[in-house]
Amino acid sequence: MSTAGLVSRRDCSHQLHVLAVDDSVVDRKFVERLLKISSCKVTAVESGIRALQFLGLDGEKKETAGFDGLKVNLIMTDYSMPGMNGFELLKKIKESSTLKEIPVVIMSSENILTRVDRCLEEGAEEFIVKPVKLSDVKRLKNILTKGDKGQNEEDPLLSLPLSSHDLASSSTSSSSPFKFLDHRSKRPRLQG
Amino acid sequence: MVWLWLQGYLDEQFIQLEDLQDDANPNFVEEVVTLFYGDSARLLHSIEQALESNPLDFNGLEAYMHQFKGSCSSIGARKVKSECTQFREYCNARNAEGCIRTFQQVKQEHATLRRKLETYFQALV
Numbered sequence: 046m047s048t049a050g051l052v053s054r055r056d057c058s059h060q061l062h063v064l065a066v067d068d069s070v071v072d073r074k075f076v077e078r079l080l081k082i083s084s085c086k087v088t089a090v091e092s093g094i095r096a097l098q099f100l101g102l103d104g105e106k107k108e109t110a111g112f113d114g115l116k117v118n119l120i121m122t123d124y125s126m127p128g129m130n131g132f133e134l135l136k137k138i139k140e141s142s143t144l145k146e147i148p149v150v151i152m153s154s155e156n157i158l159t160r161v162d163r164c165l166e167e168g169a170e171e172f173i174v175k176p177v178k179l180s181d182v183k184r185l186k187n188i189l190t191k192g193d194k195g196q197n198e199e200d201p202l203l204s205l206p207l208s209s210h211d212l213a214s215s216s217t218s219s220s221s222p223f224k225f226l227d228h229r230s231k232r233p234r235l236q237g
Numbered sequence: 238m239v240w241l242w243l244q245g246y247l248d249e250q251f252i253q254l255e256d257l258q259d260d261a262n263p264n265f266v267e268e269v270v271t272l273f274y275g276d277s278a279r280l281l282h283s284i285e286q287a288l289e290s291n292p293l294d295f296n297g298l299e300a301y302m303h304q305f306k307g308s309c310s311s312i313g314a315r316k317v318k319s320e321c322t323q324f325r326e327y328c329n330a331r332n333a334e335g336c337i338r339t340f341q342q343v344k345q346e347h348a349t350l351r352r353k354l355e356t357y358f359q360a361l362v
Contacts, residue, residue: 071273071308078257078265125303154307176250176311179257 061189062086062115066096066122066134067152072175076121076152079182088117093129093137096122102141117147118189121177124153124160132164139168150185152177243357246350250313267358273312274351280305281344288337298336299328305343317346 063085065076073089080087090096100117120138124131131151138144151164154175161172173181243251251266258265284301287294306321320343327335 069304069308069311070276071269071311074269074272075254075257075311078262082257082259125307154303154310175307176253178253 060084060086061118061186062088063119063121064096064099064117065089066091066093066120066126066131068092068123068126072123072152076177079177079179082179083182083186085182085186092126093122093131093134096120096134097137100138100144102137102144119185120147120149121152121173121185122149123175124151124155124164132160132167135164135167135169148189243353246314246316246346246353248313248315250310252313254312269312270354270358273308273314277305277308277347280308281347284340288340293333293336295328295331295336299325302328314347314350317343317350320346 061084063080065073065080065087067073067076067089068091070091073091077087077089088099090099099115122131122134129137131153135149135151138147138149145168148170149168150171150173151169152173152175153160156174164172171185254266254269280301284298284305287298287301302321302324306318306325309318309321320339324336324339324343327339
């Protein structure tokens with residue numbers, strides 16, 4: 046069948062690429078492992094500045110055009126970081142025309158409701174209280190890949206790498222796959 | 238068996254770390270713990286130095302301890318974490334003596350856990 050080649054390309058392209066941002070070397074290693082064990086490609090950086098550089102938005106040059114191999118499907122960032130904190134990074138991403146569709150998840154060891162609200166209002170998809178659990182990563186991954194399945198079944202020629210742009214256009218009413226969650230799920234779970 | 242012995246010192250986060258270890262990554266827990274001790278030595282040193290200044294910079298101390306506590310949380314260091322919480326309470330109350338006293342407890346628990354974990358990893362070999 047002529048679609049056989051396309052199917053295998055789609056399978057390879059289904060690997061989500063997550064950019065993890067955290068100033069703690071311990072947390073970076075931990076989150077990286079959670080993501081890899083969940084079959085995600087991971088790039089882990091230590092600061093908001095580094096994250097922006099990686100995303101091609103370092104202020105010196107314009108956003109670089111689609112380097113498909115490095116496309117980021119999800120950004121997970123710590124909130125408390127020296128220099129640019131997670132909230133400031135979130136703002137910069139949402140202010141960028143090329144990056145604003147990438148879902149951003151905030152991680153924090155502190156469950157402060159005003160902080161949670163501020164992040165969600167600024168466009169964060171979720172606020173996860175640390176330590177992050179494997180179930181958090183699996184949930185995020187399921188949400189991100191769910192939107193893509195529907196689209197590919199409709200059009201087998203769309204074997205592009207999974208990107209937030211694809212997800213955004215495949216959703217019916219909302220621009221974010223995370224809108225499938227009810228509002229409660231966005232609230233951090235109470236840690237025992 | 239070993240877990241019972243470690244139980245007071247570690248919480249379920251440590252079990253999560255163990256669950257992330259597999260044949261392809263057989264030393265994951267030890268690697269994380271090693272990173273933790275390397276990183277925390279730096280933070281504890283900074284706190285120690287900061288505790289020598291007069292007057293104390295409580296905001297600075299709080300910031301260091303926040304980082305340290307975060308790392309403790311990531312490896313499941315239950316007792317160390319609880320001493321950190323105590324320390325932060327004294328910081329917030331601007332209680333210098335309380336901070337200095339509690340910091341000794343933090344260092345003690347940190348060292349005790351290290352010894353226990355070293356024994357634990359040796360037993361696994």
